[in-house]
Amino acid sequence: MAKQELLGENTRENIYHCIKCGLCIAHCPVYKEVLKEEATPRGKVQLSRHLSEGSLELSEEVKEAFFSTCLLCGSCVANCPSGVHGDHLFSGVRWRAAQRYGIDWKKRMMFQLLASKWKMSKSAFFGKWARKVFGGPWIEDKLNAGALNVARVPAFNEQPFSDTVPEVVRPAGKVNARVLYFHGCATNYLYGAIGDAVVDVLKKMGVEVIIPKEQSCCGLPIFMSGERETALTCIRDNLKLFARPDVDAVVVDCATCGAALKNEYAHLLRDLRQLGEAVSDAEIAAAELMAAKIKDVTVFIDEHKEWLPQLKAGGAKLRVTYHDPCHLVKGMKISAQPRNVLKAIPGVEYVELPGANDCCGGGGSFQVEHAEVSRKITKRKTANIEATKAQVLATCCPGCNLTIANHLDPAIRVLHPVQLLREALNG
Amino acid sequence: MDKETMIAELVKMVGRDNVLSSAMYFKLYEYDASLNRSQPDCIVLTESTEQVAQVVKFAHANRIPLIARGTGTNLSGGSVAVQGGISLVLTKMNKILDLDIENQRVVVQPGIITLDLKNELAKHGYLYQPDPASEKVTTIGGNFGENAGGPHCLKYGVTSNHVLGAEVVLDNGEVIRVGGKALDNPGFDLLGILGASEGTLGIVTEATLRIVPKAEAIKTMLCIFDSIEDGGNTVTAIIGEGMIPATLEMMDNLTIKAVEEAYHVGFPLDAAAILIVELDGLKDGMDRLTERILAICRQHKVREIRVAKDQAERDKIWAGRKGAFGAVGRLRPNYLVNDGTVPRTRLPETLAKVVEIGKKYRLPIANVFHAGDGNLHPLILFDERDKDELARVHAAATEIMEVCAAMGGTISGEHGIGLEKMHGMAMVFSEKDMAAMRQVKAAFDPLNLLNPGKVLPESEKAA
Numbered sequence: 001m002a003k004q005e006l007l008g009e010n011t012r013e014n015i016y017h018c019i020k021c022g023l024c025i026a027h028c029p030v031y032k033e034v035l036k037e038e039a040t041p042r043g044k045v046q047l048s049r050h051l052s053e054g055s056l057e058l059s060e061e062v063k064e065a066f067f068s069t070c071l072l073c074g075s076c077v078a079n080c081p082s083g084v085h086g087d088h089l090f091s092g093v094r095w096r097a098a099q100r101y102g103i104d105w106k107k108r109m110m111f112q113l114l115a116s117k118w119k120m121s122k123s124a125f126f127g128k129w130a131r132k133v134f135g136g137p138w139i140e141d142k143l144n145a146g147a148l149n150v151a152r153v154p155a156f157n158e159q160p161f162s163d164t165v166p167e168v169v170r171p172a173g174k175v176n177a178r179v180l181y182f183h184g185c186a187t188n189y190l191y192g193a194i195g196d197a198v199v200d201v202l203k204k205m206g207v208e209v210i211i212p213k214e215q216s217c218c219g220l221p222i223f224m225s226g227e228r229e230t231a232l233t234c235i236r237d238n239l240k241l242f243a244r245p246d247v248d249a250v251v252v253d254c255a256t257c258g259a260a261l262k263n264e265y266a267h268l269l270r271d272l273r274q275l276g277e278a279v280s281d282a283e284i285a286a287a288e289l290m291a292a293k294i295k296d297v298t299v300f301i302d303e304h305k306e307w308l309p310q311l312k313a314g315g316a317k318l319r320v321t322y323h324d325p326c327h328l329v330k331g332m333k334i335s336a337q338p339r340n341v342l343k344a345i346p347g348v349e350y351v352e353l354p355g356a357n358d359c360c361g362g363g364g365s366f367q368v369e370h371a372e373v374s375r376k377i378t379k380r381k382t383a384n385i386e387a388t389k390a391q392v393l394a395t396c397c398p399g400c401n402l403t404i405a406n407h408l409d410p411a412i413r414v415l416h417p418v419q420l421l422r423e424a425l426n427g
Numbered sequence: 428m429d430k431e432t433m434i435a436e437l438v439k440m441v442g443r444d445n446v447l448s449s450a451m452y453f454k455l456y457e458y459d460a461s462l463n464r465s466q467p468d469c470i471v472l473t474e475s476t477e478q479v480a481q482v483v484k485f486a487h488a489n490r491i492p493l494i495a496r497g498t499g500t501n502l503s504g505g506s507v508a509v510q511g512g513i514s515l516v517l518t519k520m521n522k523i524l525d526l527d528i529e530n531q532r533v534v535v536q537p538g539i540i541t542l543d544l545k546n547e548l549a550k551h552g553y554l555y556q557p558d559p560a561s562e563k564v565t566t567i568g569g570n571f572g573e574n575a576g577g578p579h580c581l582k583y584g585v586t587s588n589h590v591l592g593a594e595v596v597l598d599n600g601e602v603i604r605v606g607g608k609a610l611d612n613p614g615f616d617l618l619g620i621l622g623a624s625e626g627t628l629g630i631v632t633e634a635t636l637r638i639v640p641k642a643e644a645i646k647t648m649l650c651i652f653d654s655i656e657d658g659g660n661t662v663t664a665i666i667g668e669g670m671i672p673a674t675l676e677m678m679d680n681l682t683i684k685a686v687e688e689a690y691h692v693g694f695p696l697d698a699a700a701i702l703i704v705e706l707d708g709l710k711d712g713m714d715r716l717t718e719r720i721l722a723i724c725r726q727h728k729v730r731e732i733r734v735a736k737d738q739a740e741r742d743k744i745w746a747g748r749k750g751a752f753g754a755v756g757r758l759r760p761n762y763l764v765n766d767g768t769v770p771r772t773r774l775p776e777t778l779a780k781v782v783e784i785g786k787k788y789r790l791p792i793a794n795v796f797h798a799g800d801g802n803l804h805p806l807i808l809f810d811e812r813d814k815d816e817l818a819r820v821h822a823a824a825t826e827i828m829e830v831c832a833a834m835g836g837t838i839s840g841e842h843g844i845g846l847e848k849m850h851g852m853a854m855v856f857s858e859k860d861m862a863a864m865r866q867v868k869a870a871f872d873p874l875n876l877l878n879p880g881k882v883l884p885e886s887e888k889a890a
């Protein structure tokens with residue numbers, strides 16, 4: 001049997017640019033808790049090298065290291081002076097590990113559901129049904145939900161968000177721009193209010209919003225867990241809907257989806273092609289076209305703030321702080337714009353959060369499977385937030401929202417900046 | 428002793444979680460930031476002095492080599508287990524034991540991260556001076572082990588100048604104390620011997636450090652030059668006029684380019700050299716001192732001077748400097764750094780030689796240096812997959828060491844000897860000098876179990 005390459009060529013080159021300086025270690029939230037080398041980005045880059053060169057077996061223990069001591073938060077990538085893309089290596093190894101060892105059936109089930117949108121949206125009582133499907137071991141049983149307190153996981157939307165909005169929303173007067181709106185799974189199934197806010201605010205800015213009904217999961221959570229084949233289905237579905245030359249932007253309300261659509265699609269398609277998957281040039285071109293148009297919704301709003309209706313100063317000020325989602329600040333290098341949006345709201349008294357760009361510790365399913373480490377990381381975050389005495393924590397990622405809100409003083413509201421903006425616009 | 432028994436015994440001492448031995452772990456602890464790799468037979472993490480003492484005693488009784496390890500960022504092969512044995516990892520011993528502000532001392536465990544300590548001290552308005560560029564990840568134990576330096580060591584001295592006391596586990600597991608909170612201690616200065624000993628004489632399990640109040644004012648200047656000579660002469664002139672700034676750091680064009688790509692600091696890509704001058708001290712007189720320095724720069728044809736306006740601008744400049752080593756990894760996959768030191772006045776001459784060596788061996792060399800100390804850091808860039816290139820790199824590195832020695836300098840300013848520079852020891856020490864050092868080693872570690880095969884080359888007539 002021909003030797004199967006572990007990693008695509010683009011990805012593989014990274015292992016040779018790691019000079020083992022260790023500077024990334026300072027930025028890894030998991031290492032701070034574990035204090036062993038497998039938790040360091042450096043360690044996992046070195047393991048990737050051995051795996052790729054065939055000098056180390058992809059054992060259960062190695063698999064565990066890649067899954068249980070990494071949040072794929074991208075902090076190491078953002079802070080590697082040598083430009084090593086650890087995230088590409090680690091997710092590549094996870095993929096191979098998943099191929100060898102399979103992945104947990106609950107996860108597989110969830111991913112397939114996320115991927116095949118129809119199964120979800122066609123289900124009339126989605127909320128109840130999903131609770132039943134994921135119930136027992138995953139959601140209902142507190143013991144098995146890892147670091148998440150099940151009682152505090154928000155209820156599912158009554159209906160998926162996409163079923164509650166028309167496919168095209170036109171503003172009343174002059175049309176300033178036309179955008180596609182990619183709402184992630186979280187908005188669709190958990191945080192419908194974020195979706196409502198995005199549509200409402202954009203409409204008030206004179207923007208025509210197209211919300212393709214058949215949009216799928218961005219694929220990143222699936223991809224991070226090593227299920228690349230399923231992720232590929234998502235990518236292809238989304239490219240068909242979102243790689244359109246005739247729109248001004250593709251806005252995203254979730255940092256994780258945004259980072260996936262902007263940074264990962266083209267890279268991943270190339271990687272998969274090198275590894276033998278049939279991927280066409282047209283698909284890669286489509287991924288690049290879409291990537292160029294992807295904008296976090298706060299970035300879009302900040303760039304066109306002159307379109308916003310006049311905001312009236314309200315009564316008592318609301319004290320607000322902001323958490324930088326890893327996939328936004330490290331993945332897309334965005335930190336100023338969400339803050340600008342918040343500061344532009346007259347009723348907001350903005351306070352900066354110490355360690356604002358430290359990871360929240362969630363990492364998708366990481367918090368469920370590796371509760372102890374996750375909980376410690378989240379604790380640092382919530383302690384910092386509570387110390388600011390803010391009434392609202394704003395953040396641009398529903399994933400961070402879920403994790404932080406689960407551990408935070410319930411008196412502090414956790415919202416997307418656009419939700420606050422909507423409140424201000426509607427008085 | 429067979430491996431199974433060894434592991435079983437160690438588990439009894441430190442617990443199952445703290446004994447690592449599998450193919451994966453051997454790969455994870457086989458390296459440091461140098462090019463050397465060699466696997467330990469077992470990795471042990473300790474959480475207290477008692478545990479360290481037990482493990483060391485066990486290793487001694489069974490004649491097993493033992494290598495102390497912090498974060499493993501040294502650049503000389505210092506924490507690589509060349510003869511196998513136990514890799515003793517101290518990262519879990521990371522507590523501050525006694526913060527004694529009144530007496531300006533802090534007592535810490537060796538695994539504490541240098542910058543974590545500094546951040547804690549900053550809350551009290553205090554500072555621990557040594558600032559290796561890698562401080563955000565290195566441990567105090569590793570800093571003491573290598574006697575680490577950094578930009579601010581020009582004015583404040585290297586790590587050993589700030590370590591006033593230590594608790595040390597000797598080769599046989601006995602625990603001793605050397606020095607203490609006082610500035611001067613009677614008897615032999617064992618602390619002086621332990622600094623820079625690279626884990627070959629004992630394991631430090633606690634360190635008492637000097638701390639100082641933060642400076643009232645800081646001024647950071649970025650001086651841009653069109654030639655390296657002008658930069659070098661500026662350094663000589665500043666010190667010649669009797670001024671000792673907190674730092675005098677220089678970078679050459681190749682480094683500037685790499686740093687700019689990685690950090691976007693705003694360094695001009697066409698500059699031949701930049702010099703980072705930082706002044707610290709009292710507010711009074713700071714402006715006058717700044718003026719004098721600027722005047723000297725102008726006399727030496729500085730192209731442009733930027734004075735950092737606030738902490739954010741200062742941080743940016745330093746992020747660029749501190750990330751310089753890593754950033755050159757963008758140019759070629761690997762680098763080998765030499766950290767030879769020459770008398771400051773001979774810096775320009777030495778640099779010219781380094782350039783020649785680069786040409787001779789067809790290797791790009793990027794330069795970053797603690798110019799004030801005459802401490803060079805030529806970074807020889809290469810790809811270790813190219814074996815012919817690798818051979819040229821080692822030859823070039825050796826030649827650079829020879830040049831430093833010939834200039835009246837030495838082969839390492841701060842990164843230690845470890846494995847990488849052992850063959851250079853004979854360039855700066857006579858056989859008699861080294862014999863004296865071997866006697867010290869024999870007194871501390873007669874069985875040669877503590878980090879064996881490092882620092883001191885075997886004597887000509889090997890024992």
Ligand SMILES: Cc1cc2nc3c(=O)[nH]c(=O)nc-3n(C[C@H](O)[C@H](O)[C@H](O)COP(=O)(O)OP(=O)(O)OC[C@H]3O[C@@H](n4cnc5c(N)ncnc54)[C@H](O)[C@@H]3O)c2cc1C
Nearest residue numbers: 497498499500501505560566568569570572575576626631
């Ligand atoms: C990007 C980069 C920049 C750097 N910049 C600088 C710089 O500016 N200045 C500088 O001086 N160095 C610098 N270094 C080198 C390195 O960071 C230092 O040598 C540092 O002190 C090593 O600390 P560590 O915790 O990583 O120790 P390790 O590398 O793990 O160990 C270093 C040595 O100390 C010994 N040791 C560790 N702990 C103990 C202990 N508790 N008791 C006894 N012995 C012990 C080890 O056996 C080993 O010999 C740099 C390295 C990198 C990668």
Ligand code: SF4
Nearest residue numbers: 018019021022024080
């Ligand atoms: S990944 Fe980057 S920062 Fe981390 S050790 Fe390697 S080169 Fe250094």
Ligand code: SF4
Nearest residue numbers: 028070071073074076
């Ligand atoms: S992606 Fe995040 S958690 Fe994973 S190694 Fe890098 S810094 Fe650590």
